[in-house]
Amino acid sequence: MTDVWEYAPAPESRDVVDLRSEYGLFIDGEFVEPAAGGAFKTVNPATEEVLAAVAQADATDVDRAVTAARRAQTEVWGPMPGAQRAKYLYRLARVLQERARELAVLETLDNGKPIKESRDVDVPMAAAHFFSHAGWADKLDHAGYGLDPRPLGVAGQIIPWNFPLLMAAWKLAPALATGNTTVLKPAETTPLTALLLGEILQQIDLPPGVVNIVTGAGETGRALVEHPGVDKIAFTGSTSVGKQIQRALAGRPTRLTLELGGKAANIIFDDAALDQAVEGIVNGIFFNQGHVCCAGSRLLVQESVLEPVLDKLKRRLGTLRVGDPLDKNTDLGAINSSEQLARITELVDSGVEQGADRWQPDCALPDRGYWFAPTVFTGVSQSHRIAREEIFGPVLSVLTFRTPDEAVTKANNTPYGLSAGVWTEKGSRILWMAQHLRAGVVWANTFNRFDPTSPFGGYKESGFGREGGRHGLAHYLAV
Ligand code: NDP
Numbered sequence: 001m002t003d004v005w006e007y008a009p010a011p012e013s014r015d016v017v018d019l020r021s022e023y024g025l026f027i028d029g030e031f032v033e034p035a036a037g038g039a040f041k042t043v044n045p046a047t048e049e050v051l052a053a054v055a056q057a058d059a060t061d062v063d064r065a066v067t068a069a070r071r072a073q074t075e076v077w078g079p080m081p082g083a084q085r086a087k088y089l090y091r092l093a094r095v096l097q098e099r100a101r102e103l104a105v106l107e108t109l110d111n112g113k114p115i116k117e118s119r120d121v122d123v124p125m126a127a128a129h130f131f132s133h134a135g136w137a138d139k140l141d142h143a144g145y146g147l148d149p150r151p152l153g154v155a156g157q158i159i160p161w162n163f164p165l166l167m168a169a170w171k172l173a174p175a176l177a178t179g180n181t182t183v184l185k186p187a188e189t190t191p192l193t194a195l196l197l198g199e200i201l202q203q204i205d206l207p208p209g210v211v212n213i214v215t216g217a218g219e220t221g222r223a224l225v226e227h228p229g230v231d232k233i234a235f236t237g238s239t240s241v242g243k244q245i246q247r248a249l250a251g252r253p254t255r256l257t258l259e260l261g262g263k264a265a266n267i268i269f270d271d272a273a274l275d276q277a278v279e280g281i282v283n284g285i286f287f288n289q290g291h292v293c294c295a296g297s298r299l300l301v302q303e304s305v306l307e308p309v310l311d312k313l314k315r316r317l318g319t320l321r322v323g324d325p326l327d328k329n330t331d332l333g334a335i336n337s338s339e340q341l342a343r344i345t346e347l348v349d350s351g352v353e354q355g356a357d358r359w360q361p362d363c364a365l366p367d368r369g370y371w372f373a374p375t376v377f378t379g380v381s382q383s384h385r386i387a388r389e390e391i392f393g394p395v396l397s398v399l400t401f402r403t404p405d406e407a408v409t410k411a412n413n414t415p416y417g418l419s420a421g422v423w424t425e426k427g428s429r430i431l432w433m434a435q436h437l438r439a440g441v442v443w444a445n446t447f448n449r450f451d452p453t454s455p456f457g458g459y460k461e462s463g464f465g466r467e468g469g470r471h472g473l474a475h476y477l478a479v
Pocket of ligand 1: 221
């Protein structure tokens with residue numbers, strides 16, 4: 001007899017999702033065929049099953065979408081009183097809650113993330129963003145933006161594949177609350193929840209053209225950036241594409257906010273509650289398979305506690321369940337695409353070649369789909385690629401430090417500056433560290449906590465501008 005209890009399978013049913021074989025573009029309140037008729041396939045990364053064919057928007061379609069957004073902005077949404085706009089946003093938030101299970105299952109199918117994350121984080125947070133911003137829509141005149149803050153006009157919004165619905169909410173909620181209309185470009189590998197959002201916008205009777213959704217690859221995003229009728233571009237994604245966009249907009253009056261990559265330090269001092277810290281380390285880098293721009297991918301441990309931290313961490317990683325994302329017990333789901341798996345594999349191989357020690361727990365990976373076992377590198381030096389480059393996967397690089405000064409120097413030794421974590425019992429040290437860390441968000445004794453009222457954004461190559469709260473609204477207003 002064994003004293004280990006195995007988990008029984010606990011799959012969430014996918015019957016709640018009404019998957020269509022083909023999806024059109026959402027322009028001017030309707031689902032329409034793309035002008036050139038092209039389409040691409042979106043797959044379930046956990047099984048490689050083709051889920052649907054999705055319309056490929058080109059420059060003509062982007063132009064239609066921008067034209068619809070302009071008309072809706074000048075004729076309907078811009079002149080509408082804030083209290084009225086708020087009603088639509090509240091209604092949207094409530095329908096997201098009502099259809100939460102459907103959205104969560106669809107997100108997990110298209111993205112590969114565990115259902116417990118799409119169910120407990122992505123969808124409720126998306127609803128929370130609309131609720132929170134709905135509350136601002138009628139208070140903008142009294143929110144410190146001057147006497148008569150005006151919307152910018154039409155926003156082009158380009159989002160990545162790691163939190164498809166949540167990133168759509170981060171972009172749409174402040175734009176709509178402030179009276180702007182938008183053209184949203186979801187990522188090529190994860191368009192489905194954005195398209196379901198389009199159906200929900202029809203359900204709530206949002207006026208046509210206020211939100212338009214153009215699916216496609218990078219070229220579609222480029223067409224949106226280059227369209228002269230767009231007043232603002234909001235982009236979340238890689239630093240290299242962010243730089244291309246900044247170059248494309250140079251010399252134009254188009255406003256720009258960029259939320260780009262990161263290589264966050266998660267810093268453990270010797271007085272920290274170590275069991276709690278280990279949970280924070282796991283959440284910091286293995287949440288969402290490490291596909292998180294603010295992931296705690298560099299662990300900085302005070303030398304005197306390195307051994308107990310690594311022991312506890314490895315024991316904990318041995319309990320992580322990797323596999324079917326629709327199973328409610330799964331902790332780590334699939335890697336979003338074969339391209340991303342190749343990128344992670346290449347960087348991990350470079351870590352081994354450059355002399356770091358790789359460790360992975362025993363875990364059986366499914367035969368089909370894109371998978372990567374949780375990985376910890378020790379013996380990492382600051383010059384290794386795995387300590388400098390964003391891996392965007394379930395891979396942790398462990399470094400050590402002796403003094404708070406050394407921790408700050410190492411943490412800031414990166415081209416990025418999105419987030420950081422500090423684990424210590426000393427409040428004064430938390431404040432000192434927060435002052436010295438060059439990161440947009442500093443978490444203390446926690447990690448990867450988000451709130452719609454709290455501004456999020458980076459320094460240096462992590463981009464500029466903030467999303468969330470009052471700070472985020474300001475980027476959609478002419479003040
Ligand atoms: P990208 O930056 O290429 O994708 C982000 C979004 O931009 C997608 O919608 C993409 O479309 C679109 N896009 C791509 N090229 C252009 C362009 N020239 N002009 C306008 N829009 C464009 O990220 P990838 O998906 O290629 O991921 C690559 C790496 O980027 C990852 O390994 C990770 O390190 C990092 N990354 C960081 C993110 C973050 O939040 N910090 C998020 C995603 C990735 P399409 O999907 O069709 O390519």
